[in-house]
Amino acid sequence: MAMEETFIIIKPEAVAKQLVGEILARFERKGLYIKKLGVTQIEEEVAREHYAHHRDKPFFPHLIEAMTCGPVILAVLEGEDAVAQVRNIVGATDPAKAAPGTIRGDFALRLPYNMVHAADSPDNAQAEIRRFFG
Numbered sequence: 089m090a091m092e093e094t095f096i097i098i099k100p101e102a103v104a105k106q107l108v109g110e111i112l113a114r115f116e117r118k119g120l121y122i123k124k125l126g127v128t129q130i131e132e133e134v135a136r137e138h139y140a141h142h143r144d145k146p147f148f149p150h151l152i153e154a155m156t157c158g159p160v161i162l163a164v165l166e167g168e169d170a171v172a173q174v175r176n177i178v179g180a181t182d183p184a185k186a187a188p189g190t191i192r193g194d195f196a197l198r199l200p201y202n203m204v205h206a207a208d209s210p211d212n213a214q215a216e217i218r219r220f221f222g
């Protein structure tokens with residue numbers, strides 16, 4: 089398996105709960121490398137573009153508010169099979185269903201507050217890296 093890059097956002101609720109170090113440590117301990125790291129507050133227009141595939145869902149306005157209400161951490165992580173490895177560490181989308189030991193299983197209670205966004209394919213990871221890091 090070749091080296092691969094993926095993209096994550098540590099969401100505003102995780103920054104507010106001072107979980108940034110804990111979350112990044114889980115990826116590093118697994119053996120993934122932090123290739124890029126940044127802190128920003130996401131503009132509403134960028135959040136709407138990032139989640140455009142959810143724009144017709146009833147939770148869309150709440151999701152956009154939750155993603156733009158405070159600072160986030162943006163990161164590019166690299167390692168073998170990084171997209172799948174990172175999604176395993178992050179856990180299921182719904183924190184109520186995420187397994188204990190995953191980030192969402194350990195630190196989150198309910199949607200949309202699931203602490204971390206992680207790209208779902210190498211192609212989407214590259215598109216998201218371009219969107220957020222230019």
Ligand code: CMP
Pocket residue numbers: 139142147151181199200201202204205206
């Ligand atoms: P994320 O992995 O960032 O991708 C889309 C986000 O939409 C997801 O995490 C959640 O934050 C949110 N989301 C997905 N499904 C629901 C839902 N049923 N209700 C509220 N928020 C949701």
